[in-house]
Amino acid sequence: MDYKAYIAEHIAVEGVTKAEVAEAIAVPPDAAMGDYALPCFKFAKLLHKAPNLIAQELAEKYPADGIVSSAEAAGAYLNFRLNRKALAADFFREFALEEEGAGYGSSEEGAGKTVCIDYSSVNIAKPFHIGHLSTTVLGAALYRIFKYLGYNVVGINHLGDYGTQFGKLISAYKKWGVKEEVEKGGIHAINDLYVRFNAEATEEMEAEARENFRLIESGDEEANALFEWFKSLTMRYVGKIYDRLHVTFDSYAGERFYIDKMQPVIDALKNKGLLVESQGAQVVDLEKYGMPPFIVLRSDGASLYATRDLAAAFYRKQTYDFDKCLYVVAYQQNLHFKQLFKVIELMGEAWAKDMVHVAYGMVSLEDGAMSTRKGKVVWLEDVIDRCVEKAKNVLEEKNPALENKSDVAEKVGVGAVIFGALYNNKIKDIVFSYDKALNFDGETSVYVQYTCARCASVLEKVKDLPMGERANAPIGEREFELIRALGGFPDAVKAAAKNYEPSVIARWCVDTAQVFNKFYLDCKIAQAETEDLRALRARLTRATLAALTRGLSLLGIGVPEKM
């Protein structure tokens, strides 16, 4: 139920619509003040009256009813307190406890709409390092969140499978590579060859690499067989990581996919008179918009990353007819996307406004930027392995009798990796450190999972007792705080989607777990004084477990029953 609208319905301010009143209603900073509040400053000018007087008068006129139990003026604020029992009944109804909260916070707002999300973007022959974590888990979380809100979602892994680096790779392999070693060493063996090539490359070798790249393009059998081999080794490697992180895609159309789809777009640019020659290259001039030119074709006639991105945008619009197309890419590429979207707009495409660059911050190490060449790099699978290892050690120490410890450790360790990347605002830069990554105390997924295990443990104790639909139990402050926290979940999901910010859900999980833990400490559940109270608290515990599990699952994090 929309309480703001309900409250506003009973407030008459001359010259202000009910909707505007509802819009102005806020939640007080301290629960002791009330459940909702209307600041009356805005009406002062309109009514030529002091805001505290307005609050006073509105309070006197406010009709008492079953839902709003009191309306009191506090300075210029009009504070409302709601009937706890009515709220609790309302919450349980919306939560649909009978189905264990399945679908709580979901909606149909996205019905009939399609969202494309471009994320992770694997580079063939390059292992994932910690810098690839953000785009991967951010994109995957947004994927689930939009799905949960009823959207049709298309997850796209825009493979980095085109470029002169593959010519270099073939050269390096032919020079130093041993089939068995690469087969065994996988992507890291390939990467080592690439690094070595860059370290030792001579003019002659560079020329050979360019020739090898040309061979791939011209369809040479041997060159393509090698490329496909490297690609399959890469996909096998990333597939394992995606499985562990619970990341999926609907399309793997990468850069190569678009090389035969660029010409129509280039023609369209020409026809619209947007393409001009500049220093030998074909560009779209963006000086008017304070940006450097958007290069479509190099002076040697070759296409660029930008050209393929442009073709990809048109392909996606034609294929999926999206309502939104998101690019989950680091802010490093702010300018590129600004240019890309502007060019599409200049081409007269109305859907240019539906293109969104979901920019996030960069990852560095404590001693500076990562550098593959200098070997200063933190591989993603090492981070995952170490977190799972740590989880296993803690488990061994705290709960040695636990069954399937390795499954639980996997959920806990992987969860910590994902949560670490999703807990803060995405725009913040991250300085990666193992100290932080391996800390499972405080505001972490482990804390939330632990809270879930507590819930499950209590519920196990009451499972044979009648829970029923008891409405007679008094709603105490602790219970009410928990209901309020749980009731905030649907808004958290909506805000996460609206701002492309899964951290809203991560924060909600931690906040709600905190509220539950306080409730848990103060209130006996299985041994509550009366049967009514026990029923109420058990239901709340069940709701907490279901909602927290749902919250974490939207982020890609599993919840063990015991840990």
Add this chain to the structure above:
RNA sequence: GCGCCGUUAGCUCAAUUGGAUAGAGCGUUGGUCUACGGAACCAAAGGCUAGGGAUUCGAGUUCCUUACGGCGCACCA
């Protein structure tokens, strides 16, 4: 040089998008356990929200400006 982003407690970050006394976690100090799970809970200390100006009844939040930091600025992806 120009553009974009950031700057909040010792550290890492929140702050319902302009509302009431700026909140958490980590760390520090001191407490709570003969139990429905201590990976927990409570308390204390810690702030001129980087500096300055402006708008507003009201600014961490909007605008201008300075400083510091990150990123980007034509044929890489």
